[in-house]
Amino acid sequence: MTPDDPALSFGAAADAYDRARPPYPDEVVDWLLDGVDGPVTDVGAGTGKLTTALAARRDGVVAVEPDPGMRAILGQIPGIDSHGGSAENLPLGDGAASLVTMAQAWHWVDVPRASAEIARVLRRPGRLGLVWNYRSSADAWVVRLSAALGGVDSTGLMHEIRGHGPAAASPFGAYERLVVAWEHVIDVDTLVALAASRSYVIVRPPHEREHVLSAVRELGEERAGADGSVRLPYETYAFRFDLV
Incomplete structure (x- = not known):
């Protein structure tokens, strides 16, 4: 693992990630769990944004995360059994889970290998x-924010995932x-922390990173309401694949 590897860079900003990354709507979490009776495993769990929501609804949730910096925060969540590992190499036995989830992570995987490995543990x-x-x-303000960040979310797959959905193999x-x-x-400080948690910001040289964060702070102060709050609009895209 090296700081300039975007897929494994998040541990360098684990605190900012945990503080600022958005949660997932209750409607999405309930939809993922609907009809699932058995064990749940969250892979690429990060600091536990989705894991926490799953654990609030189900006992015995298992979390798998490759980055030790992220896993250090993940391991502090009560009732979570956390392990090192990846979608291509899961530390679980055959048939150990009824549902495997991945949030903000599938675009990093080797799709054929990950699909086969997840199918093994399901x-x-x-x-x-x-x-x-x-x-x-x-x-329009979000478009300006994205320009200030200067990177591409989900390794450039955003439009493909939105328009056509993610690919999963047999x-x-x-x-x-x-x-x-x-x-x-x-608030504005949290918006800056959100920017600091992006992989394409983390791996920049320090002077470039500070320039980005300063620009994001200016935009946040422009957007903030009288109470100091910043309303950041999101769309959450969720997909369910069943074994065939």
Whole structure:
């Protein structure tokens, strides 16, 4: 693991990630769990944004995360059994889960290998649930924020995922999709921390990173209401793949 590897860079900003990344709407979490009776595993769990919501609804949730910096925060969540590992190499036995979820993470994986490995640990009927939060580009201020950040979310797959959905290999079939629009209410400092948690900001040289964060702070102060709050519009895209 090196700081300039975007997929494994988040541990360098784990505190900012945990503080600022948005949660997932209750409607999405409930939809992923609907009809699932057995064990749940959250892969690429980060600091536990989705894991926490799953654990609030189900006992015995298992979390898998490759980055030790992220896993250090994840391991502080009560009732979570956390492990090192990845979607391509899960520390679980055959048929150990009924649902495997990945939030903000599937775009980093080797799709054929990850699909086969997740299918191995799923019992039938089994489900793969994939989730992404996206800032809504319908808001002109958000477009300016994205320009200030100067990077591309989800390694450039945002439009493909929105328009066509993510790819999963055999033995997974067609997906079902749910889209939920909502707002994350934060303050300016949290907006700056959100920017600091982006992989394409983390890996920049320090002077460039500070320039980005200063520009984001200016935009946040422009956007903030009288109470200091910043309303950041999101669309959450969720996908359910069942084993065939």
